[in-house]
Amino acid sequence: MRLRDYLRINVWLLPIILILLPITLIIFGSSYLSTPNTYFNTQLNDGWSVSHGDNHYENVNLKNFNLGNTSKGDVVTITSTIPDMTAPAAAIMFRSILSTVTVWIDDEQVYEYGKDFADKNLMLPKHYNFISIPESAIGKTITITFDVTENNAFSGISPVYYGNLFELERSYLQSKRLDLFIGIFLCLFGFMLLTLSSYLYMYHGQDLSLIFSSVISFNLGAYILCYNDLFNFIGDNDFYFCIMEYVTLYSIPFSIIVFLVSTHPELNTNLAKVFLSINILFPALTLILQLTNLVHINYFVTALHIMALLEAAILLPRLVMNIYRRYQSRKNSPDYTGMTSDSILIIGLVVFIFCCVIDIAKYNFFNEFGGGGVAYTGITFMNLGALGFVMSLFVFYFYHGIEHINAAYVKEHLEGLAYTDPLTGLMNRAKCMQYMATVKGNYALISIDMDNLKPVNDTLGHLEGDRMIRCFSDILKQAFDGASLIGRTGGDEFLVAIENPESGICEKMIEKLETLMAVFNDADKKIRLSASCGFAYSNEPKLTDANSVFIMADTRMYRIKEQHHEDKLSKFLDDIISGKISQKGGEEGT
Template sequence: MEKKRQIRITKIFVLPLLLMLFFIVLVTFGSTWFTTSSVNNISCLDDGWSISREDKTVENVNLLDYKIGNSKKGEVITISKTVFANSGESSLMFKSFLTTVAVYMDGELIYTYGLDYLNNNDFIPKKYNIVTLGRPGYHDLSIKYVVGDDNFSEKFPPIYYGSKYELIGYFFNYKRTSFFIGAFLLIYSCLSFSLWIYLSLINKGSSQLIIGAFFSLLLGYYVYAYNDITCIIGNHAMLFSVLEYMTFYLMPLALTILLYSLHANVANHRQKIFIIINIVYPIVFMDMHFTNYVHIHRFLPIVGVLAVLEVLCLLPALVHGVIMKQKERMIDEYYPGVDAEVYLLIGCIVLMVFSLFEITNLYIFKVNEVITKPDILSSLNFMELGMLFFMMCHFIYYFMNSIDHMSENRIKAQLEGLAYKDALTGLMNRARCSQYYATLTGDYAMVSLDLDKLKYVNDTFGHLEGDRMIKSFSELLMQSFDGASIIGRTGGDEFIAVFENPTADVCDKSIRRLEAAMDKFNKEDDIISLSASYGYAYSYEVKSKKHQDVFYLADQRMYKMKEEHHG
């Protein structure tokens, strides 16, 4: 018992420790805080800006420190600075969200974005603006923002300077950890979908697998969208921005359905209520967004509060349910000692904790991400690490759950073998043969065999030699009737073999092989001599096709041969 307890403890802690080691390696070698060089050909234009708004101008402002404060829809904010362009490929890169952008160089308009959305009173999506300055030399640069929604932001996003390709390359270099996590989640989703399709085709599909694949897809896309990777690689700003919010709003639904599929009996009514809520509010939010009643970004606090309520209401009950289920399984005779659901629960808890930490980091510490000045709080997204950890735990859960089922099936098969196999010979016993007969359809052939002189050997040489005689005959029978669908021992000296979809001479050939094997055995054994009486019948020989009638015919032919042997 002590050894089993130690094994169980090892199973609980070894894989989480390996996962934590993986994350340490990921953070150490994948984080830009450790690996991105500060010596590069791009820079952040943060100092020396003039900011004009509502007929007021503030000079020599650090853009990253300036607090926008309250802003109203339609308000115009202009930032200006003198910049030096090294070459005709010198460019600016900066993000905008809920604002239009107009870039002027020496008073000339060179770039615009978002005016059509503003004129139509639409939601202005997120955009990573890349503006080529064109002419080398010093230039007066002005960027005019028109606010598209009240209180669009607390600070201006950083503005980076460099060549276009260097800016994009540095962006992906800085975001490579997020790029890796997003790719992992999307690939895992595709593999899970493919596996689910294959298993469904063989009637072994798993709801947990398809729900996990959908959840991983949501997480993977959200990682790419949140980190602006979709803005860089695509031109469909509105589609990408709306999908970013919708994937975030659908995450609680996917997670609650996944947990419900595992523990439907735990807090059943609460789980169903939250699933319904998680279905309804994305539909309502989308309707309100597309009717321009309230834009989709306004619902983030509501979803956050609902997510916290769901965690507080469901997580304790689920933890208690898993613990109770494990206690029940430990007394089950089929329990293989694999605690698969523990890992999924650990992943869920880590995801929640890391998400809360990231929200705290974002909204309380208000860390401003600057890719040219990486630090540990801005370059690592703990919510993404939580997502990666959860999906790896989901993989471990599914892998170990599969092992769990295979172990249970193996144990059941072993117990069924004890119930349905003859202990002496390893052949199927009478009970198993009776079960098998009931499944027979189509054409088949039955061979009834009776081992001769068993009573004489038992009386003369003892039961040990009689048992050896039975085992020896059984071994030869299995070798000679290797194409049989089932071979059984139905009594002390009585045996049966069945061929499904037999050829016309399969019974004769098998019997000839058995007779040859017995002759060889008899030449080598000085004590016992093997011989048998047999009879066979094909299902087409019996009008009713019933296995009872086919067996009766084969048995009658066997007894006729037995009389000849004894006569």
């Protein structure tokens, strides 16, 4: 069965995978796997008083409230009443973004965060604040003040939760279970690809595309984990994880473009080089500006959105057209397998870009107009698009490997037709000449001439002569097992090459050839095999190239052949003198 037929039979597995994957994600992200809370636990949305500059709002629902873009120096204060419900180890939990936090219960300050960062003019990372609530504070007024330290810091106030401290953390992690699964999977998958690609690069070629695909997977996975604040719950360095979030986000376009250029050389144009230069400088420069505290790294998100959308609009149509042209040129080729690796890659990339565009549009819409601002936006579509894209990379390499194997098979088959002698299955004269033109180092050549082909053709016919050649070729394969080359250079002429020969190997193999021919002659009464062999080693004096070695081997072969003729003639004369021939003729005449 041809490989492409095998692929078409098994291509029905892809729809099953595409169906099972979303079902698995839905089950994993649903509430079926969540642990119910034992104690009181709620999200405090309603009944807040909000002050922002000269504006004051009463009875605000935080989920539906948009402050508009806040600027550096703004002060946002929210006030509410602590619910009249008790829980052991009760706490208030909320997230602050690029701002310091001060919390009062009634008129007593109970919590403060970020003043040390603000005093040094450092960027304040996203931070989850936990304020213990004793039973004596039940029913009292809680006031939370955010002092904004960056322009466009946030447009909505993050949710405020109240309940048992352990269950608050667990509930949050359960709500982010799907993001956690996708992020960790992509990071581990990227590490696996990097390990595999490093081995393949060192031992099997110079293809860097697998390394770049591992960088894509790791960047996407790390960004998903950072954006959803999941590292904040397992580490104690919010600033490091915040910087990591922006660096991985800014590195995603570069890793995708360099992967596409490495897998599709036709994209390696001057424009693509400009994009590559911009995308490699963008995360590096923003990181340098952040580390030197000249400009904080959060100011470049909008620039990234514009740059990424522009590059996608320019490069994606060109990529699609190039893949379509390649598809048309390969459609009728012998190694065409139906579904190509490029088609898988382009589908995954288009889906990923489409999902990113949705999330970018959603982010900017909520930032300007949506209820709750960006505090209630997520990257759900990007998460799924990233997972789908990385899976398409995996399938891409699977199909790419199959295409490579199929192409190698076709090439080997065509070379076999071009370099194989159709009668014997040995290498033909063209292959022997090619071999002699390229062989180097220590080797030996054996020139072989099969005897008695012409008499057999003349007396028994060419069909029997062809059988004689085939039988002799089969014996050559047995006698010279392990040889680098066994070829037929002419009608009854053969060549054997042995690389890195041991001392006396040619004599041993020729002796084995004579033994096998003797066994054949005992069994076959119609034809009789014999041959003349001459050999030469490449390390013999005055031999400079393979042609010189062959000439010496061929000369020695003709000496053996002449010796065989002399032996036959001598035997014929002895038979005449002894009367064997006349006696035989008399017997035949009677």
